[in-house]
Amino acid sequence: xxxxxxxxxxxxxxxxxxxxxxxxxxxxxxxxxxxxxxxxxxxxxxxxxxxxxxxxxxxxxxxxxxxxxxxxxxxxxxxxxxxxxx
Amino acid sequence: xxxxxxxxxxxxxxxxxxxxxxxxxxxxxxxxxxxxxxxxxxxxxxxxxxxxxxxxxxxxxxxxxxxxxxxxxxxxxxxxxxxxxxxxxxxxxxxxxxxxxxxxxxxxxxxxxxxxxxxxxxxxxxxxxxxxxxxxxxxxxxxxxxxxxxxxxxxxxxxxxxxxxxxxxxxxxxxxxxxxxxxxxxxxxxxxxxxxxxxxxxxxxxxxxxxxxxxxxxxxxxxxxxxxxxxxxxxxxxxxxxxxxxxxxxxxxxxxxxxxxxxxxxxxxxxxxxxxxxxxxxxxxxxxxxxxxxxxxxxxxxxxxxxxxxxxxxxxxxxxxxxxxxxxxxxxxxxxxxxxxxxxxxxxxxxxxxxxxxxxxxxxxxxxxxxxxxxxxxxxxxxxxxxxxxxxxxxxxxxxxxxxxxxxxxxxxxxxxxxxxxxxxxxxxxxxxxxxxxxxxxxxxxxxxxxxxxxxxxxxxxxxxxxxxxxxxxxxxxxxxxxxxxxxxxxxxxxxxxxxxxxxxxxxxxxxxxxxxxxxxxxxxxxxxxxxxxxxxxxxxxxxxxxxxxxxxxxxxxxxxxxxxxxxxxxxxxxxxxxxxxxxxxxxxxxxxxxxxxxxxxxxxxxxxxxxxxxxxxxxxxxxxxxxxxxxxxxxxxxxxxxxxxxxxxxxxxxxxxxxxxxxxxxxxxxxxxxxxxxxxxxxxxxxxxxxxxxxxxxxxxxxxxxxxxxxxxxxxxxxxxxxxxxxxxxxxxxxxxxxxxxxxxxxxxxxxxxxxxxxxxxxxxxxxxxxxxxxxxxxxxxxxxxxxxxxxxxxxxxxxxxxxxxxxxxxxxxxxxxxxxxxxxxxxxxxxxxxxxxxxxxxxxxxxxxxx
Numbered sequence: 014x015x016x017x018x019x020x021x022x023x024x025x026x027x028x029x030x031x032x033x034x035x036x037x038x039x040x041x042x043x044x045x046x047x048x049x050x051x052x053x054x055x056x057x058x059x060x061x062x063x064x065x066x067x068x069x070x071x072x073x074x075x076x077x078x079x080x081x082x083x084x085x086x087x088x089x090x091x092x093x094x095x096x097x098x099x
Numbered sequence: 100x101x102x103x104x105x106x107x108x109x110x111x112x113x114x115x116x117x118x119x120x121x122x123x124x125x126x127x128x129x130x131x132x133x134x135x136x137x138x139x140x141x142x143x144x145x146x147x148x149x150x151x152x153x154x155x156x157x158x159x160x161x162x163x164x165x166x167x168x169x170x171x172x173x174x175x176x177x178x179x180x181x182x183x184x185x186x187x188x189x190x191x192x193x194x195x196x197x198x199x200x201x202x203x204x205x206x207x208x209x210x211x212x213x214x215x216x217x218x219x220x221x222x223x224x225x226x227x228x229x230x231x232x233x234x235x236x237x238x239x240x241x242x243x244x245x246x247x248x249x250x251x252x253x254x255x256x257x258x259x260x261x262x263x264x265x266x267x268x269x270x271x272x273x274x275x276x277x278x279x280x281x282x283x284x285x286x287x288x289x290x291x292x293x294x295x296x297x298x299x300x301x302x303x304x305x306x307x308x309x310x311x312x313x314x315x316x317x318x319x320x321x322x323x324x325x326x327x328x329x330x331x332x333x334x335x336x337x338x339x340x341x342x343x344x345x346x347x348x349x350x351x352x353x354x355x356x357x358x359x360x361x362x363x364x365x366x367x368x369x370x371x372x373x374x375x376x377x378x379x380x381x382x383x384x385x386x387x388x389x390x391x392x393x394x395x396x397x398x399x400x401x402x403x404x405x406x407x408x409x410x411x412x413x414x415x416x417x418x419x420x421x422x423x424x425x426x427x428x429x430x431x432x433x434x435x436x437x438x439x440x441x442x443x444x445x446x447x448x449x450x451x452x453x454x455x456x457x458x459x460x461x462x463x464x465x466x467x468x469x470x471x472x473x474x475x476x477x478x479x480x481x482x483x484x485x486x487x488x489x490x491x492x493x494x495x496x497x498x499x500x501x502x503x504x505x506x507x508x509x510x511x512x513x514x515x516x517x518x519x520x521x522x523x524x525x526x527x528x529x530x531x532x533x534x535x536x537x538x539x540x541x542x543x544x545x546x547x548x549x550x551x552x553x554x555x556x557x558x559x560x561x562x563x564x565x566x567x568x569x570x571x572x573x574x575x576x577x578x579x580x581x582x583x584x585x586x587x588x589x590x591x592x593x594x595x596x597x598x599x600x601x602x603x604x605x606x607x608x609x610x611x612x613x614x615x616x617x618x619x620x621x622x623x624x625x626x627x628x629x630x631x632x633x634x635x636x637x638x639x640x641x642x643x644x645x646x647x648x649x650x651x652x653x654x655x656x657x658x659x660x661x662x663x664x665x666x667x668x669x670x671x672x673x674x675x676x677x678x679x680x681x682x683x684x685x686x687x688x689x690x691x692x693x694x695x696x697x698x699x700x701x702x703x704x705x706x707x708x709x710x711x712x713x714x715x716x717x718x719x720x721x722x723x724x725x726x727x728x729x730x731x732x733x734x735x736x737x738x739x740x741x742x743x744x745x746x747x748x749x750x751x752x753x754x755x756x757x758x759x760x761x762x763x764x765x766x767x768x769x770x771x772x773x774x775x776x777x778x779x780x781x782x783x784x785x786x787x788x789x790x791x792x793x794x795x796x797x798x799x800x801x802x803x804x805x806x807x808x809x810x811x812x813x814x815x816x817x818x819x820x821x822x823x824x825x826x827x828x829x830x831x832x833x834x835x836x837x838x839x840x841x842x843x844x845x846x847x848x849x850x851x852x853x854x855x856x857x858x859x860x861x862x863x864x865x866x867x868x869x870x871x872x873x874x875x876x877x878x879x880x881x882x883x884x885x886x887x888x889x890x891x892x893x894x895x896x897x898x899x900x901x902x903x904x905x906x907x908x909x910x911x912x913x914x915x916x917x918x919x920x921x922x923x924x925x926x927x928x929x930x931x932x933x934x935x936x937x938x939x940x941x942x943x944x945x946x947x948x949x950x951x952x
Binding site: 094096 | 796
């Protein structure tokens with residue numbers, strides 16, 4: 014498992030990256046570039062939480078795939094439905 | 100409440116993997132003759148019987164509504180003619196569809212699944228017996244709630260597909276219409292709990308040697324059905340919660356003035372709705388496969404390919420939904436794409452149909468009642484399937500949509516499935532009751548049923564130009580409708596023969612042996628009829644390629660796990676389940692006796708479901724987030740509050756109740772070997788929650804795309820309160836991690852402090868959110884202001900509801916930790932953490948989507 018020290022470090026990274034996310038908004042980037050950066054930051058934080066706080070990294074990979082399937086289903090619905098409008 | 104229950108239960112229910120001889124600890128468990136037994140039972144076989152009986156009641160209810168429609172359709176009617184008033188006709192159509200699809204078909208199949216699947220797996224019960232009872236009671240109470248809706252001004256009248264904008268109060272203003280939607284919400288809660296339970300059980304609790312490859316086909320179909328249910332019903336839950344919010348709180352997702360509101364509903368509904376077709380049909384397919392094998396005496400031809408075809412269909416079923424939307428404004432490219440996937444999904448079905456036909460050709464058929472029904476089902480399904488291919492072609496669908504062609508097609512498919520399930524009822528009746536039914540009456544039932552079925556539905560193909568859901572039609576079609584009405588009565592009345600036969604036989608039929616069917620090879624036929632409370636004496640194993648029962652001393656892990664089929668005498672699954680019970684010993688060993696036996700009774704699933712029923716009934720008259728004025732409103736509000744107290748109280752009682760899940764020795768558990776049942780259950784539940792939030796976020800993205808993405812301003816003008824809440828949630832996730840670390844170090848006060856801190860932080864999150872909302876309300880923004888506000892308040896509100904559910908659990912854990920719990924066994928803290936981190940992750944996406952972008 015993971016030491017409390019690493020947990021603390023991850024917590025610090027999450028905290029900082031949440032702050033950065035809001036700063037990006039005020040950085041004056043173009044909308045879609047800012048959009049990309051912000052979503053990537055969110056995804057990165059989510060992966061950190063899932064991998065360490067939910068310790069998926071140390072579980073059999075099947076649990077990760079399980080969540081992945083749910084995610085794929087949700088994305089398929091969102092993207093295909095939105096595309097159908099265009 | 101769906102959020103809180105799995106973790107409540109996982110702690111006490113699952114994961115007692117203790118080797119144990121089979122001994123019925125039934126001292127305070129009443130017998131089947133006692134009424135009390137049926138309210139407290141958590142045994143899978145009892146629950147299976149409850150499901151079957153209850154679903155047959157809903158069959159009768161839905162059937163009577165169908166009769167009313169058929170009488171109305173004897174002649175083309177103008178407004179006000181015939182036995183049904185116009186709105187009453189619409190209600191009958193809608194309620195018939197909803198009751199048959201949701202409250203009859205799936206639960207009927209899951210009655211068998213409950214009864215048979217654990218036996219086929221070699222498990223003594225499902226992984227979480229109390230959750231199984233909870234699924235049943237939620238199902239029953241959701242059905243009662245639907246029944247109540249008829250008496251609140253009238254039930255929902257917008258068709259079973261509940262298309263927008265007819266589904267909002269502007270067009271369906273009755274309180275009963277809201278109640279019907281809430282009844283569906285409760286039903287989905289039942290389905291979700293059930294899916295989690297079945298998936299955990301079927302992946303984790305298979306007997307040694309029973310690999311997925313060797314799993315009997317009925318169990319295979321239930322496994323795939325449960326997977327589809329898990330994801331599809333989560334999308335339906337998203338659709339229903341949004342609809343409930345539109346109806347009760349006044350959000351405007353589906354309102355006429357919202358961009359693409361009607362289209363949003365069709366996407367959410369059919370993303371669920373198409374997998375639902377296979378959800379109701381797969382168990383029927385499983386029954387067909389089992390009965391074909393037994394009564395042809397032949398293992399199914401191309402078994403491996405049959406399974407592969409089903410897996411393909413289960414996956415593809417999530418990629419065909421827009422073929423229900425060819426007449427909406429979706430673009431032509433996407434229509435073409437979905438036409439291709441739709442035609443593609445018919446191919447694996449062709450393989451299955453040919454496998455069944457070829458099995459008949461290669462075997463030696465015995466025309467018993469179950470075989471007649473499944474054989475009839477195959478014929479009906481072929482007709483239903485072929486007529487469906489027409490609808491999958493975009494150009495033909497332009498002509499056929501909204502006509503009786505569609506009605507005839509899906510009745511051939513769905514009621515074709517029912518035909519197979521009725522065959523299943525005859526097939527397993529001897530196992531469930533210990534008595535044989537009357538074969539002559541069974542065959543008579545089939546004859547009348549089959550004639551009635553075709554007399555009812557075939558003329559609808561001929562009269563296909565009749566508009567769907569309308570009681571007026573071209574006069575020259577009247578003879579066909581009259582034939583159909585006659586067929587409807589023949590079909591309905593044929594069930595009287597069945598009810599008489601089965602009711603009488605259950606009491607005075609010939610006693611059934613363990614296996615009344617020669618060549619039946621699955622494990623349920625290797626135990627007595629009906630099976631004992633804990634199914635098997637000793638531990639079932641397929642280690643040597645056939646079923647054996649080992650007593651407690653013998654269950655050492657086998658060296659050789661490969662134990663595949665070795666050729667001879669394999670009829671299903673490559674393993675024969677002949678009753679070689681010689682090794683089993685009834686006497687438990689001395690150590691085993693000291694272990695407390697599994698529990699079989701809990702009243703709390705019943706009480707919890709009753710509480711949930713009262714909550715939803717109480718909320719049903721809400722409109723624009725306000726109760727009606729006066730006594731009626733006060734009575735409803737009181738009901739809701741009382742229901743809330745009962746629900747919470749029974750959750751706590753269930754958490755505190757000492758309850759031991761079924762004992763099992765881990766055998767085959769791919770792909771979740773070595774992970775505790777409770778943890779697997781929690782993750783499966785979270786995967787469905789991903790789809791629930793996916794539905795909400797998808798609805799937001801979709802609406803925003805329809806509105807014009809960049810023209811859409813975030814509702815909060817200031818992202819700082821949202822950022823503060825991000826900090827709070829991240830910190831609370833960290834404290835949950837510290838709590839688990841403390842528990843593992845057996846540091847009691849560290850645990851209590853960390854859990855307490857989590858609780859306080861959660862409260863802080865809610866207070867901050869409350870202040871922010873207060874501020875927005877003062878700015879004049881409300882849920883119904885516009886669809887931007889609706890999506891903001893509802894999506895973050897759903898998240899807040901998850902936080903509240905988590906806080907209830909956190910409070911419970913803190914109180915228990917204070918009294919010294921979780922130091923020896925920290926799993927409850929861990930599972931709570933998994934949920935809490937998930938809620939945190941959701942916020943990590945909601946925050947940018949609703950505050951920044």
